Amino acid sequence: MKLSKFVRSFGFAAQGVATALKAEQNMRVHTLAAVLVVSAGLLTGLEHTEWLIIVVLIGGMIALELVNSALERTIDLVTSELHPLAKQAKDMAAGAVLVFAVTSAIIGLLIFLPKWI
Numbered sequence: 001m002k003l004s005k006f007v008r009s010f011g012f013a014a015q016g017v018a019t020a021l022k023a024e025q026n027m028r029v030h031t032l033a034a035v036l037v038v039s040a041g042l043l044t045g046l047e048h049t050e051w052l053i054i055v056v057l058i059g060g061m062i063a064l065e066l067v068n069s070a071l072e073r074t075i076d077l078v079t080s081e082l083h084p085l086a087k088q089a090k091d092m093a094a095g096a097v098l099v100f101a102v103t104s105a106i107i108g109l110l111i112f113l114p115k116w117i
């Protein structure tokens with residue numbers, strides 16, 4: 001791949017992130033949560049491996065929210081009518097975000113609680 005094409009694709013991807021931040025409240029909530037978790041990590045003092053886990057969880061959470069938002073838009077583009085499959089697809093994508101968020105919260109508690117108690 002030529003460098004200019006790679007830079008162009010990178011720009012489009014950055015536009016996608018910027019659009020989601022503007023249009024999706026959940027993206028802003030996840031970003032705020034990430035800032036809070038990183039601040040708590042800096043104040044608490046985490047091990048190298050713990051930072052690796054936190055970074056993977058934050059990146060995964062935001063990436064998954066982006067995929068969820070992309071799916072919502074794709075479904076809205078396919079049909080503007082109510083359809084049970086559209087509902088299932090949107091709810092499953094939202095479910096994936098929920099599962100990852102709960103998993104991340106549990107791992108976060110397992111990392112932070114022993115240091116705070």
Ligand SMILES: Nc1ncnc2c1ncn2[C@@H]1O[C@H](COP(=O)(O)OP(=O)(O)OP(=O)(O)O)[C@@H](O)[C@H]1O
Nearest residue numbers: 024072079080081082083084086087088090091094
């Ligand atoms: N075309 C559709 N057919 C059937 N059900 C739908 C359709 N579009 C959305 N829904 C359902 O209606 C509910 C609300 O959907 P909506 O698209 O408003 O999402 P949301 O959860 O409010 O997310 P967001 O605010 O990010 O758009 C969800 O259960 C969703 O699955």
